[in-house]
Amino acid sequence: MRDAMQEIQPAIVERGEQLYAYVRGSVRMDSFATIADRLPELVGWLTTRGAEFAGPPFFRYNTIDMEGESVIEAGVPVVSAPEPEGDIGIAVLPAGRYVTVLHVGHPDQLFDVITAMHTWVERKGLEWDMTVVDGVEHWAGRIESYLTDPREEPDMSKWEMELAFRLAD
Template structure:
């Protein structure tokens, strides 16, 4: 996976709608399957999308449950309802990389992405607590519409991991 080409970008804060759930990685479908529900709810409430659907990993624990959100950037702020909540993705510097391929191949991409950041001297907005990674903002955005391209091997997925604030700026709350 040495053929990745990450970049660092500045992003403004972004409102989003989401459904949150704690899941084991081998049961990721429990949260992934909720994206359709979220899309339908937003459409039904006339809320315009402001970007591609994503998964936000608040915690990552490969041996236990991870806290994950199925989310969509939005251009209007509806009232939350039931499991559907409204939040804001934090502004900041993000390392990003674009992957074309099946979502099941992301583990190797993430490993190479993290190795790249280490070589570049970049520090993630992440702390390890009791064996789990707690992320300031770690996104996996699905740029390909599966209704247009059903072959998951051709999907484009963007990883965007927030970088720690530079010295002299305030860090986000953990």
Template sequence: MSIDTPEIKERGEQPYVAVKRWISWTEFPVIADRLPEIIGWLAARGVRPAGAPFFRYVTIGGDQNGEVEAGVPVPAPMEGEGDIHSGVLPAGRYASVAHVGHPDQLVAVTTDLLGWAAKEGLTWDMYEDDEGEHWACRLELYHSDPAVQPDMGKWETELAFKLAG
């Protein structure tokens, strides 16, 4: 797969609410299916999302598993409830690339983005230990609303990975 030329973008801090789980990649729908619940939780509090829903890969383990957040940006910091927690995505420089197509293609898009960054001499804000790769911020942002665009082959997604420094 060939990606469009990635961009380096400055992103400010962004408050969010999310759920977090350690999952195997085959269990990904378990966390993905929580996004409507989070959006409903916000609506019940009169809060509109401040941007696209996302998946944040916090830790990527070596055995096809990882710690993932399903989240939604909010306009201002707020308290979570139950297993919905709040946080702030960090400010900084991000390598970002847009993709239009089925989410199943994002593994190949990610591989291409990682390869591009290596060629450019860019390094990620992450570290590795026995548990896996711990990312400061590695996002999949979903700009398409499934209710408006039911054809997943036309979904607009953005990868945004925080750079070191």
């Protein structure tokens, strides 16, 4: 990305709580597919239980450790929750103010977008709802939603993703 600051257009939005179903994993970033590949399974599980989706599938980054394992959830927002089963859980995304950015392009480009978001937040004098413990980031709400259905658009360079990172109160 040439200059991510010129290409991103962050917005601060107020979001309410959002119920969702998820599968959680502890993965290294270079093996992210092990959690990402669980999304179709989760969607299928919800569909067979008649769950009504309330938004696009997403990844929630609970912890980020670029050198070790990060705790990540593959999730789907739902209107009402079926009974959890096995390693499928039900939780609520927290309400609050979020910095959001829409990205169109390959997911590999997200690192530059995220770097630009951090720079933008610093310039605005804002703070993330995140703490760092022993070099590991612990986020209250860091969401990467996939607005494009890969079954309809297999070209990843055309995918639309929304990043939403919660700000401190």
